[in-house]
Amino acid sequence: MLLIQEQIKTALKARDAVLVAHYYVDTKLQILAEATGGIVSDSLEMARFGQNSNANLIIVAGVKFMGETAKILSPEKTVLVLDNNATCSLDEDCPIETFSKFCDQHPDRTVVVYANTSAQVKARADWVVTSGSAFNVVKHLKINGKKILWAPDKHLGNYVKNKTGADMLLWQGACVVHERFKAKTLIQLQNKYPEAATLVHPESPQEVVDLADVVGSTTALINAVKNRKEQTFIIATDNGIFHKMHEVAPNKKLIEAPTMGVGADCESCAHCEWMAMNTLENCLSTLQTGNNEIFINANIRKKAKNAIQKLLDFTA
Template identity: 55%
Template sequence: YANTSAAVKARADWLVTSSCALDIVRALKDAGQKILWAPDRHLGDYIRRETGADMVFWNGACIVHDEFKAFELEALKKEHPGAKVLVHPESPADVIALADAVGSTSAILKAAQTMDAQEFIVATDNGMMHKLRTLNPGKRFIEAPTAGNSATCKSCAHCPWMAMNGLAGVAQVLETGANAIHVDPAIIPRARLPIDRMLAFTAALKNGQPVAGLVPNMGAA
């Protein structure tokens, strides 16, 4: 998965994002390959259910999406019966089962713009809410619940690590060159292989070119 270190990527045969994972895994399945998936078990389980691929999961999860609660989401749906539910696939399976649309960040944005509804319940990081509301000023967006009635907050879908990034920090880096990230030169070529494979695959898919041949030709690193 893309949300991993360069050292992890260097051990991978393929890299995926949540927007291209289904297509790549389908191609690997069609080529008869078994998949060791890391690190997000919820996303991996969703992909396995969608594709039927033979997959083994690393026991990892996103600290934000792992907290969404299906029983609370069901209660919220009853309060807003006309609302459509948009869910990121890093969420637990019982949350995904309640969704009207499941997809990556870009897929959620597209669904909100194209679906025939004026109200949406959104199960992903609440940092998305601003963009959803900006792009859809006439629609209402409600944060999906992450906790039960005894919790201090009902919708706590907020990643503290992503929140550390801000415009002031970006400006500082551009102006000073501070906070450089150094990657072990020995890792770079191996980490780049799965990235290049993903880019070649998605480019072929976008251009309407055959992708089946890319899998056997891009075997293990």
Template identity: 60%
Template sequence: MPNATTGGGPRATVQVPPQPQWPDLSAEDKRATKERIAELLKAQDAVLVAHYYTDGDLQELAEETGGRVADSLEMARFGTETEASTLVVCGVRFMGETAKILNPEKRVLMPDLNATCSLDEGCPPDEFAAFCAAHPDHTVVVYANTSAEVKAHADWMVTSSIALPVVQHLAARREKILWAPDRHLGSYVQRMSGAEMLLWDGACVVHEAFKGFALEQVRALHPEAAVLVHPESPDAVVDQADVVGSTTQLIRAVTEMPNPEFIVATDAGIFWKMRQLAPHKTLIPAPTAGEGATCESCAHCPWMAMNALQNLERVLREGDQEIRVEEAIRQRAVRPIQRMLEFSAQR
């Protein structure tokens, strides 16, 4: 089996923000805020799309107002299917950019345009362009967690739920792959597919924090628990998994597997949907520090946490956090995204 080789030069430095501290809302204030947001959505012909890693209140509101709670792949699909003229994306910036790339005629808002991603920031477009130019004989496959400028250099865009099938398809055609930016997901895909892959040296600050040795200790305490792992995690964590998959695939595992307990190695925002669908199951966060899974070791993306009811209401009133993508870049970036969507529709 060919080996995956890490390239692309030293990993870019990423400044990780502190976790936002939003004021607590009373039950009455929360209800009133949701009602105001629902009215604003209706008045502006807008629909709310929330990622599984955002706050549970936002996920609940998206469902209550006819929007969608989804992973990156389903968020992209939903944006093209809805007739609403405004998409309000609760997630991180690349998700809003993907929505705009696929729907240039629609207005795309986000609660905070500063909500970015360590993978996105760790793959600067100029450096990535040079990496691609140095390997012209490779098919360029980029993860969704990248900027529009990076996608514009790609042949394919993939999400975690479809990365392996796409790479298996390319490997069957004996194509050599240049992969960016998550080296852990790339390594996992390479091991499962046998493809020849050259990896950008990037990582998700949330998933890279999971610890293999600490997970072993938690498993010993919960021998009946199934281990669910997102493939952005290190090999030492992935190797202990009963299920490796995207957010949607991990949620499905909780609802379909008979285990009474699950140890979950991904962003803690996913627990809201898991508890909604499987309230009788016990969910245990995989540890990122120390010797056990405690509140202090729960993994949560600080950029995802920039989405809240308070700034969602504000952006609907002011409209100042609008995603814009230069048309020349959009025309190049849309091709790899459409290729993924067409491939997914045929499966």
């Protein structure tokens, strides 16, 4: 019997499909995506890759909002996610009804939302940003005299607010993975490995961000491991990223930042339970059945595309 990877490769070719995977999903899916002409990247780059691909079918290994972003940019293509129940706490923390009312209460503010949101929330926004672009976009808006309503991640929003000095009203969402990182035990780990550089994703709490040598997006953290001179790194983000970090810097030592206190069952449990729902088995099943297709209302899609396009034009 063929290995499941070979079955998936055959099915991808037969269905004229491309597999795009996030840095946080299972290593086997990341390897398979690149081996079959797909990509491993952040959510916006996954969607943009699918848009530019000649494939008629985009298979998204990630969470549901990533599938929606891919569909927003490629409405003429079929987009399938591996599990319809794979969601995101940031998306869940920002329901469109309450968020829309919040926006209506502050009509003088430019609405900037993080990519980790539903298509409906993106459609309500003026701008969509990523963790890598948020600082530059907010700085640009501040220079142009704009007051900002930010959603959903309060930690990333606070980080950008502190760095830019912009007038930002923050929605109070948080990532269940990044919010678990602990400053007290991180300091203990830094004392144990004084030669290590500490890399932190800005969705982490401020007291953790304050301890970082590098604060940045998934791509920025991977590049830091690749390019910095240190040989040891303490990493405060989802541990799914370790595959790509080992790939770009195979001889460097990577240590997971602590998410649990002293005496806990694990020193670090930094892995998204929804990302973990992406498996080789449901990848093959999705390809064979066509289940888990993403559908978006045309009006919602058009409005969301406008907010995303501002970012794409800004970063071009």
